[in-house]
Amino acid sequence: MIRAIALASICAVAPMGAAAHQLTVFAATDCEMVTVEAKFSNGNPVMLADVRVLDGNNTLLMTLPINEDGTVAIPLDSVDHSGGLVIEVDTGSHDNYWIVTPDDIARSCQS
Amino acid sequence: MKRHFITASLASIIAATPALAHYGMIIPNDPMISQEDGRSVALTMSFSHPFEMDGMMLDTPVAFSVTHEGTTTDLLGDLESATVMDDQGYTLDYPLDRPGTYIFAMEPQPYWEPAEDAFIIHYTKTYVTAYGDDEGWDTELGLKTEIVPLSKPFGLWEHNVFQGIVKMDGEAVPYAEVEVEFFNDGVGATVPDELMITQTVKADANGVFTYAPPSDGWWGFAALNTADYTLVEETSGEEKAVELGAVIWVHFEEWTGQ
Numbered sequence: 001m002i003r004a005i006a007l008a009s010i011c012a013v014a015p016m017g018a019a020a021h022q023l024t025v026f027a028a029t030d031c032e033m034v035t036v037e038a039k040f041s042n043g044n045p046v047m048l049a050d051v052r053v054l055d056g057n058n059t060l061l062m063t064l065p066i067n068e069d070g071t072v073a074i075p076l077d078s079v080d081h082s083g084g085l086v087i088e089v090d091t092g093s094h095d096n097y098w099i100v101t102p103d104d105i106a107r108s109c110q111s
Numbered sequence: 112m113k114r115h116f117i118t119a120s121l122a123s124i125i126a127a128t129p130a131l132a133h134y135g136m137i138i139p140n141d142p143m144i145s146q147e148d149g150r151s152v153a154l155t156m157s158f159s160h161p162f163e164m165d166g167m168m169l170d171t172p173v174a175f176s177v178t179h180e181g182t183t184t185d186l187l188g189d190l191e192s193a194t195v196m197d198d199q200g201y202t203l204d205y206p207l208d209r210p211g212t213y214i215f216a217m218e219p220q221p222y223w224e225p226a227e228d229a230f231i232i233h234y235t236k237t238y239v240t241a242y243g244d245d246e247g248w249d250t251e252l253g254l255k256t257e258i259v260p261l262s263k264p265f266g267l268w269e270h271n272v273f274q275g276i277v278k279m280d281g282e283a284v285p286y287a288e289v290e291v292e293f294f295n296d297g298v299g300a301t302v303p304d305e306l307m308i309t310q311t312v313k314a315d316a317n318g319v320f321t322y323a324p325p326s327d328g329w330w331g332f333a334a335l336n337t338a339d340y341t342l343v344e345e346t347s348g349e350e351k352a353v354e355l356g357a358v359i360w361v362h363f364e365e366w367t368g369q
Contacts, residue, residue, distance in 0.1 A: 024244045026210045037210075043246055096243075099146055 023094040027087045031109040034074040034081075034100055038066060038089040045070025049091040056083020056102075081105055132290050132309040133224070134161050134331045135169075135235030135358050137215050142265040142362040144207055144241045151207055152239050156190070156217060157200035161294040161331055162308045166196025167222075174218040175203075178252055180211055210244030216252055221342055221353065230342050233333065233356035238264040253281065256357040258289075258334055261319065269327040269363045276318045277334040277357060283318030287334045291322050294329035294360075327365040333358045 023046065027036045038046040049066045053074060061079045066072050066089065079085065085100040140153040158169040175187045190201040207213065215237050221230040234254045245266070251259045261274040277287035291310045293300060302308055314320040314334070324330045338353035 024210060024242070026242055026244070028209070039244075041245075098242075104150070 023089065023091065023096040025087065025089045025096040025098045027085075027098040027100050029076065029100060029105055029108045031105070032076055034076060034085065034087070036066075036072045036074065036087050036089065036098070038070050038096075040094075046089065046091055049089050052088040052090065053079055054086040054088065055080050056085070058086065061085075076105070132160065132292055132333065133167065133222070133231055133233065133356075134159060134292060134333055135217060135219055135233030135356065136161060136294070136331065137217055137235055137237040137360060138294065138329060139215075139237060139239050142237070142239050144239060146242055151204050152213070152241075154203045154205060154215060154237075155193070155195055155200065156202070157195035157198070158219060158222065158233070159196050159198070161296075161329075162292050162300070162302075164196055164295055166198030166200065168199045169195075169201065170199070170220045172201075172217050172219050174216075175201075176216050177205065178214045178216070178250060180209070180247065183252075186215075207239075207241040210242035210246075211240070212245060212247035212250065213239045213241060214247070214250055214252060215239065216254065218254070223344060223351075227354070229352040229354050230344075231354045231356065232338075233358045235356075235358040235360070237360045240265050251278070254357070255280065256284075256334065256336060256355045258332055258357045258359040260359065260361075264359060264361045267361065267363045268366050270323055270325070270366070271363065272321050272323045273330070273332070273361055273363075274319060274321045275332065275359065277314050277320065277336075278318065279336055279355070279357075284314065284334065284336060285316045285318055287314040287318055287320070287336060288312075289314060289320045289322070290333045290335060291324075292331050292333075293324070293326070294331065296329070298328060300326075324363050327363045329360055329362050331358060331360050 022041050025038050027034050046066055047068045051064045051066050051072050053061045055061055064072050084102045086097055088097045136157045138155045144152050157166055159166045176183050176185050190203055193200050193202040217235045221232050224231050234256055248263045249260055256279045258275040258277055277284040289312050312320050312322050334357040336355050338355045341350040342353055344351045
C-alpha cells in the first residue's frame, strides 16, 4: 500500500512527454548506484541522449549525458532520493521515463 | 417402441455430455506489466475446462519454469497450492527484476482420462512482457511440443489474428489440429451449440495455424498430437496412448476505438 501511494504520488508529477513508446527506459538500483538503461524498440541502445534526474517533487536534480552503450550510472548518495526518483531520457525526438520508487530503493538495500 | 425409447435415451445421454476440452492453464494477472503495475506478476495455474469454468485436479507439476533473456529458471519449488475453479491448482507471485519477455512454462504430470482411454500431458506456456520491452516475444523454449508464436502473444487487439507454428521435438507438425477455447472467467459467454465451446483449426503444411477471436479476453490454443510412446495405466496394467498438448494462452485486448 505504501509503495502504491508513493508510486501514485510520483506518477502524478511524471513528465507528460513520456507518451512516446519507441524508447524503453529502465533503471535498477543496488542500494549504491542507480543504473539507467535506454534502448529503442529494435533493441539498439540509445547512444546520444540527455538523462535528467528529478526528485519525487519533480525538481530537476541533475542532467547527465548517456553513455554510448545506452547506460548511465548515478550514485544514490549524490541525489536526494527520499521521495524516489524520476529518470527521464530524452534523445530530442524520443523520450521516456522510469520511476525509481522509495520502495525500490528500500528493497535493494535489504537484499 | 422399446427399442426406440432406449435409442432416444442413449442419444439424450450422449447429447447431454459435452465433449469438454481439457486445458493446462497459466494465467497472469496482466500479460503486459508496466512500471505503474508494480514489480511482479501474479500467476494462476490450473487444469480445467476453461469455457465451462470447470476445474480438474492439477497435481504438482513435473516442471515449472520461467525463461527470460535466454536463461531458464526452475520455479517448481516456489509454487503455492491454491484452489482454482473449485479444484487443486497453484499460484505464484514472481518478481520482474528487468524489462523483457518472461515465458512461464509448465509440464504437468500425466493425467489419466478414462473417457478417452489415454493419458493427457499438456505442455503449457504464457508470455508476459515487462516494462514496455517486448524483446523475446518469439522465443522457442524447446519443449517436447509447443506452439511457437508468429504473432506477438500479447498486445493483440480483439479480432486480430493469432498465428503460431505447431512443433513436436523441434519440428513443425503439418496439418496439426489446434483446439481453441475462451477462458470464460466472469464473462458468462454462452454458445448456441456445444460444438462452439471448443473451436478447431488445422495448421497448414508448415505447421502454421491462424485464428481470430471474436472478443477480447484470454484464449487458449492447444495443438494435440499422440505421443510416440505409451504409459502404463495402473488399474488395468495396460499400456495406454498419451495425448501431448502444446498449449499457449494469449490475451486479446478490447478495441478502444469507436
